[in-house]
Amino acid sequence: MTHRQPTRLPLLLLLTLTALTGCPKPPPTPEQTHSEIQFDVTVPPETPVNATLLLTGEDSAFKGPTGQGLELVFQGGTTFSAKTRVPKNQPLTYTVQMTTPSAQVALDTAGSVVPARTLEAHQNEENVSFSVERWGPAGGDTQPRTAFVVAVPETTPGTDDIYLAGNHELLGGWNPAGVKLYKAVNNSYATVLSFTPDTSLEFKVTRGSWDKVEKTAEGAEVANHSHKTGTGFSRVSLSVGAWADFITLPPEQVLTGKIEYLSVTPTNTLLKKRDVIVWLPPDYGDDPERRYPVLYMHDGQNLMDATTAFAGEWGVDETAQELVEAGKVDALIIVGIYNTSDRGPEYTQVPDARYPEVDGANGGRADAYGQFIVNELKPMIDGKYRTRPEAKYTGLAGSSLGGLVTMYLGMKHPDTFSRLAVISPSVFWGNNDIVTKVNALPGKLALRIWVDIGTEEGSSSQETVDDTRLLRDALVNKGWVLGGDLKYTEVEGGKHNEAAWAARFGSVLQYLFPPPPP
Template sequence: MAHPHPTRLPLLLLLTLTALAGCDPKPQPPPEQNYSDVQFDVTVPLETPVDATLLLMGEDPAFKGPTGEGLELTFQGGTTFSVKARMPKNQELTYRIRMTAPDAHVALDAAGAAVPAQTLTAHENEENASFSVERWGPEGGTTQPQTAFVVAVPETTPPGDSIWLSGNHEKLGNWNGAGVKLYKAVNSSYATVLSFDPNTSLEFKATRGSWETVEQTAGGVDVPNHTHKTGSGFSRVTITVGGWRVYVPPVPVLTGNIKYLRDVTPTNTLLKKRDVIIWLPPDYDTNTTRRYPVLYMHDGQNLMDATTAFAGEWGVDETAQQLVETNKVEPLIIVGIYNTSDRGPEYTQVPDETQTEVDGKNGGRADLYGQFIFEELKPRIDSEYRTKPEAEFTGMAGSSLGGLVTMYLGTKHSDKFTRAGVISPSVFWGQNDILTKVDALSAKPPLRIWLDIGTEEGGSGQETVETTRLLRDELVGEGWVLDNDLKYTEVAGGGHNEASWAARFGDILKYLYPPVSP
């Protein structure tokens, strides 16, 4: 019997091995030399939220990341986000950066178009790929005007405090002390991005939520308003806060006989309720048969009480008390009408599409405001106090928009008041509309006018010497006589603020209410 050859395999085993040889082997990772470690460093804009989630995303599996959604970058401090990843060599890879949280955005260029995808071809190990993001925006880009505000704060800022911007626009709170809250951004800053109409003149300051904690210099000195005029595209405004005001509650120093009317509610529902402060002359309670002229003033909370004033009071009570007691001013009653959050609309005679910073598109409620004064408030004052209610003894005064509304109401209601303090008036409003109103007068009303402007007001607002001179010239053209029934003053160094108005209030009062013979 023959025996099989010792090296010959059984036929069944041979067939089995042949079949196995035809199967695909288990996939093996490519050799290490086909990959490169690449360091991606991305410089982001200052307004990027510090808690942003940034991903590099592309079609190549190298950009899928552990979750398949992309390579997540890690915040490194300053304005840098980074990630290190293994990339295949000698292949052109395409990728884009996205911010997926707290909002979904892509990188945009300065013009607002989405940035094209980046490309990378890795050749050597430990390569570096660096690029910068100009700004963030929606996938399809944006043509909307935008302004990014970035605020760097001092190390003394309490870590739990919020940072706000407050300014002269409804989106900035119309100077309410806490207009728009900023989010924490990269580089230890705070930021927000807002949209405004082109050519909007902005003024603003940083606060920690109120005027008691407004920004100052590192040495504790108040700073002027920051200013910015918007364009039609994207702009970035950066400010550095040196320090914060240390709040010391103001001492309520009220001089003289002070009364209040609380929560005075106009019948017209477009007007909001407000308080009214009333200063009575020194002899009001003792000379019980005497009747007094009345001066109505706007922005009443800024006149006499430091605890309610926006940025320091006028000292109307102290000034009036001293001038009356020294017989330099006729004894009078002063009625301060508090403003409301609708100050802009109430103090303007027409809407102004270009002046959204004081809610201009809803402006033009001055007639309603005047109706409230003449038909509701004045009758109440005349009934509760011993006034001389006639127009010849009644006056009105205000600053800025308060000066504008005083001048406007004076052109229409000389049957109600004949003495006008037009202080730093906002002549610019409505493309100088008040000049048109004065020019349209059919006859010169019997109005004694104080008109003034500070020489340094143009730097912080749109009230300027030039436009105030135009108003002066219109009044002269209508028959007012300088240094007779029109007193025009340019105050050297005068700014657009309460301190400047307080400094000249005594002169205003002496001109409008000179002493009279007994």
């Protein structure tokens, strides 16, 4: 019996059939319906470094694990970022807000709330970047605001606090620990304050004391920073070059004339030990019988020695030497009394609760300070040097709070001082208490008084022309004569700093200590 083989299709025919019918197709891939979005948000430089920022919206992509919002992560510098999946081709709205350390929302420069943003993703991966101009309350903020942002050098100890000290009560009234700054992004420190529009500010950066004040990177003095506030939002950015206590090379010490130093410990335990700098006139060693008038000055470390001045010296030694040698000023002795960390309490006659306490007091120790000068320091100077101790040959001078305490102690001790230099006085202290005290005088005192003020010194609550005019008018009402025993000057453009006071110190000396008649 014969068996037949199964019929086989020729190979060529099999390939032909396959080509005609095609290979089996894989199952279709579902279209991607979501996109990965990277959000990069640039924040204002005054943003706290510990801020919690959230993106919030109705879509689940902006809910985050807690449902409160998608948290942005700080990346360093001024950038916060987050990544999430959002539906494609679907408009989504979202906002950015800060929840800690305080609840704030994004505002524009004018202070209006920034509207919600709209996102519509089309690609599989996209990036969204935007910036926040400033932060503020949910209802917006149109009040005047000034943000201060301070960059510090790498040598700054991480445990130290950073402060602004300046000429306004919100800046501590030149207390070196005036207003404490918080740590901000980008390795900076910041604060946001509100001032009356057109306030002229003068300020410096410290680490809490004047021996830790800012310097240039080369160790030179830094002039007071200045800023005039407006009606809206402004930002002041500063960069500290170095700190005074970290500079190995002190500023050059240029002393003119014969200068001596003393150290004095007051008997009143409320007052701290302090140094005293004494300038002697050019001919002091020529005639052992000659005696000299004396001018006592506050803030002694800022007067003649650049190595002890925190904001530049007055050049008292150079100015006095030049004027005495030229015969324009009577040969005199100048005694500079150093201040201490209690400068505020010692230079004010009454407390003022608007200002921070220093060493347990917010003012009111001027009487104790005055007793120290009159009963301890002056007898020491009169015993050591050839002075003319009578009141008619003795003067007192100071600026800012030093001008205030000069006016007060001159009225309190007219039997000790008869020549007063009231320079840029802090009349505002204690709600213009010094004006009240002048008005309460029973009559004119035997005082020759210089009063001045710069037109660009401070704000409505600090050293101003208006307040100083009140003092001038009170003195005139008591009998002082303008151009006679009262010299009043408004210095156009004058600021509240050592350079401004140095520029007019020569005029002060010529008025208070004119050369004797031939």
